[in-house]
Amino acid sequence: MFTLAQARHLVATLRPRIDELIVLRADLAEMRVDLTERGASPLGGLAEVKGLEARIFGILEELTGHDIQVKGFAPVLLDFPGERDGRPVLWCWLEGDSDLGWYHRVECGFSGRRRV
Numbered sequence: 001m002f003t004l005a006q007a008r009h010l011v012a013t014l015r016p017r018i019d020e021l022i023v024l025r026a027d028l029a030e031m032r033v034d035l036t037e038r039g040a041s042p043l044g045g046l047a048e049v050k051g052l053e054a055r056i057f058g059i060l061e062e063l064t065g066h067d068i069q070v071k072g073f074a075p076v077l078l079d080f081p082g083e084r085d086g087r088p089v090l091w092c093w094l095e096g097d098s099d100l101g102w103y104h105r106v107e108c109g110f111s112g113r114r115r116v
Contacts, residue, residue: 001081003082004084004100007100008100010080011093014068017063018076018078020059022076024052024056025056025073028053028056030043031048032049063078072094075094075095077094078092078094079092079093082103089105089106090106091103092113100116101116
């Protein structure tokens with residue numbers, strides 16, 4: 001369980017890794033399209049694709065190793081189990097958010113997302 005302060009601190013601490021994940025995801029998407037359409041990519045070939053996939057998987061494992069729930073990859077959506085007003089909630093960070101400023105009740109899912 002995370003307090004809001006703990007979840008915010010973890011997002012800030014892991015932000016460089018999350019940003020790296022976003023860049024790797026874009027590189028991988030570009031490489032796959034290039035390789036499919038042209039058979040070659042300025043970013044590399046199959047070995048580089050496999051390398052990017054391994055690096056992405058490593059970052060995702062690192063996030064889940066902190067008990068973060070990775071709910072989305074494109075866009076990145078991270079949930080941090082916590083409690084608010086005696087109810088279980090998920091502190092919710094979505095790619096593009098400058099700070100962790102949202103939550104939703106566990107049973108409501110993303111559609112129940114509210115500002116903190």
